[in-house]
Amino acid sequence: MSNFEFDPKDYAGTLDHREDHAPGDEPSESAGHWVANANLGLGFSVLLTAAAFVLAGTHIIYGPAIPVALIVLAIAQMGVHLVFFLHVTTGPDNTNNVLALAFGILVVFLIVAGSIWIMGHLNENMMPMNQLMKMQP
Known part of the structure; x- marks a missing residue:
């Protein structure tokens, strides 16, 4: 058997480098870890919100494409909230x-x-x- 087919460590129920996890769902290291992830999520949220206002208020993109761009930004905003604030992952x-x-x-x-x-x-x-x-x- 090769090393890729056999993993000597059984699933331990804790998050480590082998399992699927998102930035907001990493194991707790310190209070600063959670604050950093919350601030990162806040930064992404503010950036996406500002981008939506800029796109809606200016003529940066073609007029009929504005609703599609706003929908894309809204879906990205929902993804940021799910991962960074609600900690919903596929783990x-x-x-x-x-x-x-x-x-x-x-x-x-x-x-x-x-x-x-x-x-x-x-x-x-x-x-x-x-x-x-x-x-x-």
């Missing part, structure tokens, strides 16, 4: 967190999609405004 000890996050996303998607669907059908079946005004006494 083996975060399975419940990831499942709860996926369920929350599903619920939000169903509410938003259902609301848009209902409003679309209401708009189609609503009487035109000029006919509605004629009915007023």
Whole structure:
């Protein structure tokens, strides 16, 4: 057997260099470690927020591409919050967190999609405004 096929260290339930972890989910070393990660996350959040305001308020990018750029920045902002502040990673000890996050996303998607669907059908079946005004006494 080669060294790559056999790992003499069994899974110990602690995070080390062999396991998947994010910057906000590293083993605690000191109070400064957590403060540094929180400040790094804060810096990324402020940078992404400022970039969104700059893109929306100036003509740096082509006008019709602004909504797409804002969506991309919003998704990046959500990623920063999940990793640095909520410590959601793909590690083996975060399975419940990831499942709860996926369920929350599903619920939000169903509410938003259902609301848009209902409003679309209401708009189609609503009487035109000029006919509605004629009915007023």
